Amino acid sequence: MIMRFSILKRGFSSSNAMSAAINQVTVIGGGLMGSGIAQVAAQAGNTVTICEVNDAALQKAQSRIQSSLERVAKKVYKDKAEDGKKFVSDTMGRVNLSTKVGESVQKADLVVEAIIEKMEVKHKLFKEIDGAAPAHTIFASNTSSLSIKEIASVTKRKDKFGGLHFFNPVPVMKLLEVIKTEDTSEDTYNKFLAWGKAIGKTTVTCKDTPGFVVNRLLVPYMAEACRLLERGDASARDIDTAMKLGAGYPMGPLELADYVGLDTTKYILDGWNKQFPENPLFAPIKIVDKLVAEGKLGVKSGEGFYSYKK
Numbered sequence: 516m517i518m519r520f521s522i523l524k525r526g527f528s529s530s531n532a533m534s535a536a537i538n539q540v541t542v543i544g545g546g547l548m549g550s551g552i553a554q555v556a557a558q559a560g561n562t563v564t565i566c567e568v569n570d571a572a573l574q575k576a577q578s579r580i581q582s583s584l585e586r587v588a589k590k591v592y593k594d595k596a597e598d599g600k601k602f603v604s605d606t607m608g609r610v611n612l613s614t615k616v617g618e619s620v621q622k623a624d625l626v627v628e629a630i631i632e633k634m635e636v637k638h639k640l641f642k643e644i645d646g647a648a649p650a651h652t653i654f655a656s657n658t659s660s661l662s663i664k665e666i667a668s669v670t671k672r673k674d675k676f677g678g679l680h681f682f683n684p685v686p687v688m689k690l691l692e693v694i695k696t697e698d699t700s701e702d703t704y705n706k707f708l709a710w711g712k713a714i715g716k717t718t719v720t721c722k723d724t725p726g727f728v729v730n731r732l733l734v735p736y737m738a739e740a741c742r743l744l745e746r747g748d749a750s751a752r753d754i755d756t757a758m759k760l761g762a763g764y765p766m767g768p769l770e771l772a773d774y775v776g777l778d779t780t781k782y783i784l785d786g787w788n789k790q791f792p793e794n795p796l797f798a799p800i801k802i803v804d805k806l807v808a809e810g811k812l813g814v815k816s817g818e819g820f821y822s823y824k825k
């Protein structure tokens with residue numbers, strides 16, 4: 516069932532869906548990343564469908580988008596509260612919600628997957644949407660660390676498949692990594708670049724290599740900060756203060772690990788450690804393993820290296 520927040524008259528007909536431009540976007544997974552991706556697409560005028568496993572997850576995505584849009588509106592429409600309200604309601608009006616995967620992709624020009632980082636789960640999903648989406652639909656995964664080519668392997672449209680890697684918080688971070696596999700066609704790649712521009716992101720291109728550009732540099736950096744703490748070389752606060760004031764980073768590495776999620780950080784490191792056991796940068800970190808085992812996942816669980824309980 517597809518639920519609509521409101522019907523908004525759009526400036527294009529359904530035949531536009533068959534043209535080169537991307538108008539209809541389906542985002543599978545309405546978590547932190549998925550809801551951010553849906554938001555920036557809707558802000559840019561796309562009609563967006565978020566697909567999630569149940570209504571509770573969809574409601575969560577909806578309220579996350581609403582409050583983020585209100586932050587944007589406060590900033591952009593400082594002295595024009597009415598315009599700000601209209602911006603929020605118009606944007607929300609372009610967001611549909613669905614719990615039915617097949618149905619949610621039926622009109623999509625682009626499907627972006629932002630679900631759990633498990634290859635077998637992604638394979639099951641892409642098999643299903645490959646059968647349900649129109650022939651022209653291009654697919655992208657927002658995976659942080661898995662191989663795009665391997666994710667795409669279960670589909671019959673490997674030429675229409677690539678990576679679109681966003682950064683948290685999606686509405687604020689200006690970068691979009693576009694990943695081109697050996698099979699991604701020039702046409703698909705160009706559509707990704709054009710869409711990235713249309714949603715206001717600066718794109719960089721990377722091959723289908725572990726972590727692409729940003730995570731390949733950022734994750735080992737956060738891991739080294741955890742090891743520094745584990746050795747007792749400096750306190751968490753001092754490590755973070757050092758990198759903020761000494762290197763100009765907006766967040767220290769431990770704050771950032773909490774922000775990204777310690778489970779996500781661990782998941783990425785463990786995957787790479789399995790693939791490249793000889794690389795000491797990817798070795799498991801006891802302090803991270805312990806926090807994750809205790810359910811201290813960072814900001815989202817209320818505690819990680821720091822406490823976020825109100």
Ligand code: 3HC
Pocket residue numbers: 583584586587590658659681682683684686687688730733765766771775779
């Ligand atoms: N929605 C809308 N606006 C938001 C927002 C959101 N979710 N979060 C923050 N903002 C806006 C605020 O309204 C504010 O706007 P203003 O300056 O114009 O008033 C601005 O962003 C700054 O926010 P705050 O004042 O609340 O806080 P900070 O100045 O500390 O900035 C931050 C917060 C933007 C998160 C900044 O600390 C930062 O850039 N941190 C680094 C984030 C980062 O490195 N992300 C990448 C992680 S890696 C990743 O995502 C990859 C994945 O695969 C793991």
